[in-house]
Structure formats: C-alpha cells, structure tokens
Amino acid sequence: MPQVSMTVNGKAVSATVEGRTLLVQLLREQLGLTGTHVGCDTSQCGACVVHVDGKSVKSCTMLAVQANGAAVATIEGLATNGKLHPMQEAFRDNHGLQCGFCTPGMVMSALDLVKHNANPSETQVREWLEGNLCRCTGYHNIVKSIQAGAAAMRGAGR
Amino acid sequence: MYEFNYQRPKSLADAAKALKSAGDGGKLVAGGQTLIPTLKQRLAQPSDLIDLGGLKDLAGIKVEGGKVTIGALTTHAEVAHSAAVQKAIPALAALAEGIGDPQVRNRGTIGGSVANADPAADYPAGVVGLGATVHTNERTIAADQFFTGLFTTALKPGEIVTAVSFPVPQKAGYAKFPNPASRYCVVAVMAAKTADGVRVAVTGAGPSVFRVKEMEAALGKNWAPAAVDGIKVAPANLNQDIHASAEYRAHLVGVMARRAIEAAG
Structure with missing residues (x-):
C-alpha cells in the first residue's frame, strides 16, 4: 500500500493509505483531524475544503496519495495559542454560522479568497462561495463575516 | 470507491x-x-x-508565434489568472474563470477536461471555437477532428493529451448560460474572428460541441451581434433533461451567440 508523507498544519506526518483513500479520510480517520467535514461527499458542498500548497481544494475530491509531499492546512491549524484566527473571530462576531457544519470549509475557502483579494466586495465574496453550501444562514451573515474577517486581517497586516 | x-x-x-x-x-x-x-x-x-x-513539464502556459500553448496539467485557475492569457485571449481566461467553483478550478486541468469531452463542459467550446490544436504524446489533432461525440474523442487507447495550443484570434467572446447548481453549461458559445475566418462553437446544447456554420457565414460578412439574429438551430438533435428542453437549448444558442459577440466587441 502507498506510503504518504506531507505536512499538516506545519507538522510532518506519514501514513500508509490505500490508493483510493481520500485526503479527507486521511485527515479525519487516520490523523484524527475531524474539523474538516464531509457534507455531500459529491464535490459540491465545500464542507471539506482545506488548503494544499496554499490553494483551497475539496479534500473529498482528492486522493491522499495526490497530496504526497504537499503542505496541507486545515481549520485546526488556524488558531494560535488558543486565540482564534481573525477570520474565525469574524464568523463568531457576525453570527456567520448556525449549525456550524459548513463553517470549516467556509473559513478555509474565505482565506483563499483573501489571499487573492484582500478587500473583496459583497459580490466577489458571493461569487467565490460558489463551491460552499450552507443550509442554515442564507449566506448573508457568512458574507458579512468574510468581509469583516478580511478587514480584520488587513488591520492586523496578515 | x-x-x-x-x-x-x-x-x-x-x-x-x-x-x-x-x-x-x-x-x-x-x-x-x-x-x-x-x-x-x-x-x-x-x-x-x-x-x-x-509530470511537471506538462503544466504551464507559453505565448509565442501568435499561439497560446497550455500544458495539459495546467489548472483552470492558472489559465484564468494568467496575465499572458488575459492579454492574448481574454475570452479564454473568462471561460476558465467560469468553470465549476474556485476549488474545482484549483485542481481541474485543461487536459482532463478536453479528454473527458463532457457535453456540458466549457473547454470544448473554447477549443473548437478558437480553432485550437490538441497535442498528444503521439501526434497533433485539429479541434474539428478531436471531439467525436458524447464523452468521446479522437484519442486512441494509450494516447495522452500533452497540451492544447490556441491561435490568438483577432476577436473572441465567450458567453455561458450556466446551470445554477452545477455551473456546467446549459448552453455556452465561443465566437471568434480568426485569420482563417469566423468560428462559432456551441457546448452544452448537443451531445458534443458543434459549430454553427450559418452564424459563421453571417458574421464573416458582418461581425456584429445583430448578424446572428434570426438564425435558428434545430432542436431535433439537442440535449433534453430536467434542466432544459431541446427547444429551450436551441433558443439559448442564439442568445449566447449574440452575447458572445457582444463580449468580443
């Protein structure tokens, strides 16, 4: 069976996987990082979004072996010393979640957006969230959260 | 799995x-x-x-000799954000930017898209509409010969797409009516004015990408949105599903063609 090595949230990890093991299965089932969620399992909902080499991807639509040698970042890696990342803080402050199931994917997707566009307009946020579904909030507060999070990150020079 | x-x-x-x-x-x-x-x-x-x-050599974008050559492993996001593509063929960058969602664009590749030949994919319209050439490990295949039907191409068993090269058109525009859930094309049109004449390619409407010769002839005489007014595509062989009837798709071909030409300017 294939061996994979990668960094996850900055830590080196190695694992034995099957060829068909999905990246999200490696993260959740073998590494215990259950912050990354499986929502639809059909590449549509975006609850499983993580970053691979700095780019947001759907970890349910990537094989673990395809991430061999990559730097993977998940929601668990965002808070530092118990302090939430400004984007996470913004979701809390703006009531950007109700059940919270989609939130890890929303936050990881939002951070990829902010990388390209530090000050996204409401339209740009909505377009970017094409691949992230939320069944509770109607998106209004998520959009607000992401704009607030982006503003906080600009303020913090991140 | x-x-x-x-x-x-x-x-x-x-x-x-x-x-x-x-x-x-x-x-x-x-x-x-x-x-x-x-x-x-x-x-x-x-x-x-x-x-x-x-195969890292298969990724990357080159613009030279009036052609934009895109390696098979180049992602949709890379094509969409490439300053070189945006400058040479803005319609192609726009096409790539409209595929799926940001996460799909970060992983999906041009080679995969053309080899898969999904009837509702965006790239087939770009490849045929711009008169591109598909490069494989064995030969080159002209766009008009590449897509042969529903999920089928001219690729032989064992053949691997390595790149797609697009001649830079004088003008080109892409317009898409996306399925609101999947962002696949219900109908999309790439219209281009090239050195070899006008090309109008339609994806999403039929079992495979096709050209509308009547629109091409009309646009060859008069490159203007109004030139395609009244030119109808017969719904007989078009796709029909829960998203759109064949008649609606036929109607959308005219609307998207007009918008594509408007976008091209």
Missing part, C-alpha cells in the same frame, strides 16, 4: 507505457475533478489509476 492499483509515473514515456500495459483497465487522472466523483459513485472501475500529477 472500488480498489485500484495507483501508479504515479515520473515521465510521459512511463505514463504511456503504464497506460498501455494496463489495457482496458487503465485510466489516467490529472486533477480528478470529474474522475474522482465518478469513482466514488462506482460508475467506473479502473484496475489501474495512472496519476499524471508528477
């Missing part, structure tokens, strides 16, 4: 060899944005999955 034997060749020659020796059970994967969901639904059962991800 059924089990398969995963292979990650280090060279194009090794990939071709692996694909040939796997025979009918061999399947190539690049970004996997179509194939992995297909495998998860057990709609395909390859014995061997041959990952092209290690």
Whole structure:
C-alpha cells in the first residue's frame, strides 16, 4: 500500500493509505483531524475544503496519495495559542454560522479568497462561495463575516 | 470507491507505457475533478489509476508565434489568472474563470477536461471555437477532428493529451448560460474572428460541441451581434433533461451567440 508523507498544519506526518483513500479520510480517520467535514461527499458542498500548497481544494475530491509531499492546512491549524484566527473571530462576531457544519470549509475557502483579494466586495465574496453550501444562514451573515474577517486581517497586516 | 492499483509515473514515456500495459483497465487522472466523483459513485472501475500529477513539464502556459500553448496539467485557475492569457485571449481566461467553483478550478486541468469531452463542459467550446490544436504524446489533432461525440474523442487507447495550443484570434467572446447548481453549461458559445475566418462553437446544447456554420457565414460578412439574429438551430438533435428542453437549448444558442459577440466587441 502507498506510503504518504506531507505536512499538516506545519507538522510532518506519514501514513500508509490505500490508493483510493481520500485526503479527507486521511485527515479525519487516520490523523484524527475531524474539523474538516464531509457534507455531500459529491464535490459540491465545500464542507471539506482545506488548503494544499496554499490553494483551497475539496479534500473529498482528492486522493491522499495526490497530496504526497504537499503542505496541507486545515481549520485546526488556524488558531494560535488558543486565540482564534481573525477570520474565525469574524464568523463568531457576525453570527456567520448556525449549525456550524459548513463553517470549516467556509473559513478555509474565505482565506483563499483573501489571499487573492484582500478587500473583496459583497459580490466577489458571493461569487467565490460558489463551491460552499450552507443550509442554515442564507449566506448573508457568512458574507458579512468574510468581509469583516478580511478587514480584520488587513488591520492586523496578515 | 472500488480498489485500484495507483501508479504515479515520473515521465510521459512511463505514463504511456503504464497506460498501455494496463489495457482496458487503465485510466489516467490529472486533477480528478470529474474522475474522482465518478469513482466514488462506482460508475467506473479502473484496475489501474495512472496519476499524471508528477509530470511537471506538462503544466504551464507559453505565448509565442501568435499561439497560446497550455500544458495539459495546467489548472483552470492558472489559465484564468494568467496575465499572458488575459492579454492574448481574454475570452479564454473568462471561460476558465467560469468553470465549476474556485476549488474545482484549483485542481481541474485543461487536459482532463478536453479528454473527458463532457457535453456540458466549457473547454470544448473554447477549443473548437478558437480553432485550437490538441497535442498528444503521439501526434497533433485539429479541434474539428478531436471531439467525436458524447464523452468521446479522437484519442486512441494509450494516447495522452500533452497540451492544447490556441491561435490568438483577432476577436473572441465567450458567453455561458450556466446551470445554477452545477455551473456546467446549459448552453455556452465561443465566437471568434480568426485569420482563417469566423468560428462559432456551441457546448452544452448537443451531445458534443458543434459549430454553427450559418452564424459563421453571417458574421464573416458582418461581425456584429445583430448578424446572428434570426438564425435558428434545430432542436431535433439537442440535449433534453430536467434542466432544459431541446427547444429551450436551441433558443439559448442564439442568445449566447449574440452575447458572445457582444463580449468580443
């Protein structure tokens, strides 16, 4: 069976996987990082979004072996010393979640957006969230959260 | 997902060899944005999955000699954000920016998209509308000969797409009526004014991408949105599903063609 090595949230990890093991299965089932969620399992909902080499991807639509040698970042890696990342803080402050199931994917997707566009307009946020579904909030507060999070990150020079 | 034997060749020659020796059970994967969901639904059962991800030479964009050549492993996001593509063929960058969602664009590749030949994919309209050439490990194939039907292409068993080269058009525009859930094309049109004449290619409407010769002739005489007014495509052989009837798709071909020409300017 294939061996994979990668960094996850900055830590080196190695694992034995099957060829068909999905990246999200490696993260959740073998590494215990259950912050990354499986929502639809059909590449549509975006609850499983993580970053691979700095780019947001759907970890349910990537094989673990395809991430061999990559730097993977998940929601668990965002808070530092118990302090939430400004984007996470913004979701809390703006009531950007109700059940919270989609939130890890929303936050990881939002951070990829902010990388390209530090000050996204409401339209740009909505377009970017094409691949992230939320069944509770109607998106209004998520959009607000992401704009607030982006503003906080600009303020913090991140 | 059924089990398969995963292979990650280090060279194009090794990939071709692996694909040939796997025979009918061999399947190539690049970004996997179509194939992995297909495998998860057990709609395909390859014995061997041959990952092209290690062939870094197959990724990248070159603009030279009036052509934009895009390596097969180049992602949709890379095409969309490429300053060189945006400058040479803005319609192609726009096409790539409209595929799926940001995460799909970060993984999905041009080679995978053209080889898969989904009837509702964006790239077939770009490839045929711009009169591109598909390069493989064995030969080059002109766009008009490449797409042969529903999910079928001129690729032979064991053949691997390595790049697609697009001649820079004088003008080109792309307009898409996306399915609101999947962002696949209900109908999309690439219209281009090239050195070899006008090309109008339609994806989403039929079982495979097709050209509308009558619109091309009219636009050849008068490159203006109004030139396609009244030119109808027969709904007889068009796709019909829960998203749109064949008649509606036929209607959208005219609307998207007009918008594509407006976008081209």
